[in-house]
Amino acid sequence: MTPLNTGSKIVLLASLVASTLVIGLKALNLLEPAELFLFDHLVRSRPSEDPDPRMTIVGITESDIRQHGWPLSDQMLAQVIDQIQRHQPQVVGLDLYRSTPRPPGSDDLITALAAPNLIAIMNVGSSQGQVPAPPTVEPNRVGFNDFPTDSDGVIRRNLMFVRSPDGGYFSFALRVVMAYAGYPPNALRAEANHLYLGDRAIPVLSAQDGGYQNVDSSGYQILLRYHTAQMPARHLSISEVLSGQFDPEWMTGNIVLIGTTAASLKDRFYTPFSFNQNEELTMPGVVIHSQMIRQLLDIVSDKPALYRVLPPWSEVLWLWGWCLAAGTMAWTIKHPNLLLISGGVLIGGLLSVGWLGVNGLVWIPLAEPITGIITAMAVVLAYKLLYRTTHDSLTGLPNREAFIGTIQQALYCRHPIGPPVIVAFMGVDRFKVINESLGHQMGDEVLQMMAQRLVQHSPPQAQVARVGGDEFALLLTHMSSAEAGNLMDHLQYALSEPLILHGQKLPSTLSIGVAISQPGLEHKPADLLRDAHTAMYRAKALGKSRFEVFAAGMLTEAVNRLQLESDLINALDNQEFLLYYQPIINLKTGELAGFESLVRWHQKERGFVLPSAFIPAAEETGLIMALGQWIFREACQQLREWHDQFPHYRHLTMSINLSNRQFGQADLINQIQAALKETQVNSHCIRLEITESMVMGDVDAAIDLMLKLKSLNLKLAIDDFGTGYSSLSYLHRFPMDTLKVDQSFVGRLEKSDEDRAIIHTILTLGQQLGMDVVAEGVETETQMAMLRQEGCDYGQGYFFAKPLPASDALALLQQQQPLGLT
Numbered sequence: 001m002t003p004l005n006t007g008s009k010i011v012l013l014a015s016l017v018a019s020t021l022v023i024g025l026k027a028l029n030l031l032e033p034a035e036l037f038l039f040d041h042l043v044r045s046r047p048s049e050d051p052d053p054r055m056t057i058v059g060i061t062e063s064d065i066r067q068h069g070w071p072l073s074d075q076m077l078a079q080v081i082d083q084i085q086r087h088q089p090q091v092v093g094l095d096l097y098r099s100t101p102r103p104p105g106s107d108d109l110i111t112a113l114a115a116p117n118l119i120a121i122m123n124v125g126s127s128q129g130q131v132p133a134p135p136t137v138e139p140n141r142v143g144f145n146d147f148p149t150d151s152d153g154v155i156r157r158n159l160m161f162v163r164s165p166d167g168g169y170f171s172f173a174l175r176v177v178m179a180y181a182g183y184p185p186n187a188l189r190a191e192a193n194h195l196y197l198g199d200r201a202i203p204v205l206s207a208q209d210g211g212y213q214n215v216d217s218s219g220y221q222i223l224l225r226y227h228t229a230q231m232p233a234r235h236l237s238i239s240e241v242l243s244g245q246f247d248p249e250w251m252t253g254n255i256v257l258i259g260t261t262a263a264s265l266k267d268r269f270y271t272p273f274s275f276n277q278n279e280e281l282t283m284p285g286v287v288i289h290s291q292m293i294r295q296l297l298d299i300v301s302d303k304p305a306l307y308r309v310l311p312p313w314s315e316v317l318w319l320w321g322w323c324l325a326a327g328t329m330a331w332t333i334k335h336p337n338l339l340l341i342s343g344g345v346l347i348g349g350l351l352s353v354g355w356l357g358v359n360g361l362v363w364i365p366l367a368e369p370i371t372g373i374i375t376a377m378a379v380v381l382a383y384k385l386l387y388r389t390t391h392d393s394l395t396g397l398p399n400r401e402a403f404i405g406t407i408q409q410a411l412y413c414r415h416p417i418g419p420p421v422i423v424a425f426m427g428v429d430r431f432k433v434i435n436e437s438l439g440h441q442m443g444d445e446v447l448q449m450m451a452q453r454l455v456q457h458s459p460p461q462a463q464v465a466r467v468g469g470d471e472f473a474l475l476l477t478h479m480s481s482a483e484a485g486n487l488m489d490h491l492q493y494a495l496s497e498p499l500i501l502h503g504q505k506l507p508s509t510l511s512i513g514v515a516i517s518q519p520g521l522e523h524k525p526a527d528l529l530r531d532a533h534t535a536m537y538r539a540k541a542l543g544k545s546r547f548e549v550f551a552a553g554m555l556t557e558a559v560n561r562l563q564l565e566s567d568l569i570n571a572l573d574n575q576e577f578l579l580y581y582q583p584i585i586n587l588k589t590g591e592l593a594g595f596e597s598l599v600r601w602h603q604k605e606r607g608f609v610l611p612s613a614f615i616p617a618a619e620e621t622g623l624i625m626a627l628g629q630w631i632f633r634e635a636c637q638q639l640r641e642w643h644d645q646f647p648h649y650r651h652l653t654m655s656i657n658l659s660n661r662q663f664g665q666a667d668l669i670n671q672i673q674a675a676l677k678e679t680q681v682n683s684h685c686i687r688l689e690i691t692e693s694m695v696m697g698d699v700d701a702a703i704d705l706m707l708k709l710k711s712l713n714l715k716l717a718i719d720d721f722g723t724g725y726s727s728l729s730y731l732h733r734f735p736m737d738t739l740k741v742d743q744s745f746v747g748r749l750e751k752s753d754e755d756r757a758i759i760h761t762i763l764t765l766g767q768q769l770g771m772d773v774v775a776e777g778v779e780t781e782t783q784m785a786m787l788r789q790e791g792c793d794y795g796q797g798y799f800f801a802k803p804l805p806a807s808d809a810l811a812l813l814q815q816q817q818p819l820g821l822t
């Protein structure tokens with residue numbers, strides 16, 4: 001069995017929560033009103049049917065009452081019955097209570113009531129108490145007039161029969177239908193769940209059918225099928241009957257119901273329909289009886305008239321299915337508007353199914369699944385929201401806040417003699433360079449890949465988090481510090497495999513700082529993370545791609561660094577920077593060929609600070625942009641002055657270092673152009689030094705930029721050649737003028753033949769590619785001699801001169817003495 005992914009788990013959970021909630025609400029009877037509301041709407045939307053030809057309603061109307069008074073006299077009623085009987089109806093149903101005589105004409109009425117085809121009514125248990133049937137009518141021609149109403153007072157059920165020790169009570173409608181269809185009273189059999197009428201089995205309603213949640217289902221009930229909003233049967237007034245203004249066909253062989261329809265008589269009941277099509281959704285009792293009769297007639301003649309409902313188990317499935325669909329939607333659809341629309345479509349679909357159901361006489365619960373849909377969506381969205389506030393969207397890892405919470409928990413659960421709580425803070429080395437030179441999208445991809453690798457290579461009990469832009473963290477609670485050390489080694493090793501991104505190989509290393517909780521010491525989670533962070537900075541300062549464990553002194557160091565950064569920010573405004581110039585010598589002629597400008601920081605408390613101490617901080621803070629711009633202008637300005645001052649030094653060059661971040665800067669070209677114009681320096685005497693690592697990554701973009709620089713007439717040099725990632729394969733594509741052999745090779749020249757061979761190779765390579773070669777870090781005469789012998793063009797180093805302040809460099813120019821060469 002494959003384990004479920006997070007999405008499926010959440011959707012499953014949400015659907016279960018939603019279903020359970022709905023079932024709970026159902027048990028509390030809270031959904032029934034909504035269920036009934038929806039049911040009524042669907043019932044109303046059914047197409048109307050024609051009046052039933054088997055039945056005619058004789059209603060006592062408003063004008064009948066005006067004409068004949070109310071109550072009707074016995075004589076008047078007898079007359080009406082006689083008039084009807086004259087047309088030989090199959091059944092006459094009298095929906096009027098007649099227990100006491102209303103003379104005159106009482107004898108006539110008793111005669112009329114004696115007709116065997118007449119069904120009379122009795123009222124059981126109404127607010128006026130029991131109203132018996134007319135005493136002269138035998139009991140098997142009497143039906144009860146009991147409309148069970150729902151919790152909202154609306155009549156939706158048809159109570160047909162109630163069992164009693166002496167045989168039971170028949171509803172008025174049932175009596176009429178049995179008389180019409182020729183069933184003797186004993187044709188009715190009432191069993192546990194069915195009422196049998198002859199061989200017709202009628203399943204009875206139970207308390208939770210359809211949208212009912214706990215309805216009183218006592219007696220033998222079915223859901224009342226309303227046929228139509230209009231009269232379910234043809235309709236006459238008493239006056240029309242008495243005056244004979246009707247088609248006798250309406251009565252002959254049919255059912256004729258007599259009852260009151262006048263509104264003033266208040267014999268009205270709430271139904272899903274309005275009899276008058278008005279706001280008030282009521283029908284007169286006789287019309288409701290006719291609806292019931294019509295339903296029962298259809299049942300005995302085998303027409304579809306019974307509502308069906310879902311069995312309880314499938315009702316649960318039905319609910320759960322919708323919850324699952326809604327949960328899946330909420331999980332997969334990211335866009336809020338789209339989700340809203342889809343949710344609407346889902347509910348719309350559900351209502352359509354409900355509509356089809358009611359039209360096909362199936363009552364499917366709707367409020368339940370709608371509530372379920374909304375709940376399931378809400379649960380998934382709530383989870384997403386919670387997830388978003390605790391997780392990083394790019395990598396899916398927990399974020400800093402969540403991670404601190406996890407550390408807190410780990411510290412709380414820590415056992416005094418158990419393994420310590422270990423926090424490792426990891427920074428992706430040179431991430432800023434990747435981000436700035438290759439773009440943020442590549443940067444994001446690098447972070448994603450790093451996150452993936454980290455998770456993959458961490459033990460399953462470890463918690464991995466993304467705690468900053470290019471920073472990850474690991475929480476370990478199950479291993480000793482020695483084991484953690486091994487793990488860090490393993491991670492360093494496993495993660496230093498170069499990343500392959502869009503066919504490009506990118507170096508990927510981590511600097512890791514580790515903080516370990518000390519037994520018996522109270523730790524704050526944020527402090528532990530800060531300590532690990534500090535240790536990581538230490539690891540970076542010590543040359544990256546390594547791990548350091550936090551030690552107490554590091555904190556002061558970190559504070560110092562912070563101080564350095566803040567001092568640095570003011571340094572430019574305070575004019576604390578100055579340039580030194582180190583001579584570059586033509587090894588063939590011994591003449592001064594140019595200078596390399598090297599920045600110095602003169603800080604009032606620290607004294608002279610070397611670039612290695614502040615350039616990384618300047619890069620980190622972004623100050624390098626402004627600083628680099630200043631350096632470039634200053635060096636150009638200086639060269640321009642010397643050119644002007646010493647006409648025989650017009651060929652003198654100035655090498656200017658570019659930092660990684662400057663190289664990736666968008667308006668580098670514009671800035672350089674502006675400075676060149678302003679200082680009016682001869683641009684082909686300016687040489688920009690860039691390192692190999694700057695042009696790794698997006699080689700084409702780097703070449704593009706170099707060509708733009710070349711188009712400004714500038715010279716380009718590749719600095720520290722031989723130390724970076726080998727770009728030998730690209731070297732011929734780079735429009736470089738000069739190769740600067742790194743001082744490490746020169747330093748070992750005397751000791752190792754290998755380094756001599758390397759320099760030889762580099763020189764040959766340079767010549768072949770038409771580049772000048774400068775050897776850096778020349779410190780001894782022997783080194784110089786060897787380089788000359790190898791045919792190296794230029795040298796730079798303490799042997800000739802240290803980097804000099806401008807005044808000393810000026811003095812040197814004035815001397816006009818070749819340096820170091822005799």
Ligand code: C2E
Nearest residue numbers: 597598599610611612631657658659777778779797798803
């Ligand atoms: P780099 O560009 O390789 O500069 C050469 C470094 O070697 C300089 O260190 C220089 O003083 C030192 N050096 C020169 N001759 C010898 C020698 O014979 N023996 C030894 N051991 N060292 C020698 P510095 O000035 O401390 O600069 C260090 C690095 O800082 C530079 O390396 C460069 O990467 C960076 N840097 C210096 N100035 C600037 C600047 O203006 N802008 C930028 N972006 N980076 C700079």
Ligand code: CA
Nearest residue numbers: 596657689719
């Ligand atoms: Ca340099």
Ligand code: CA
Nearest residue numbers: 719720740776
């Ligand atoms: Ca160098």
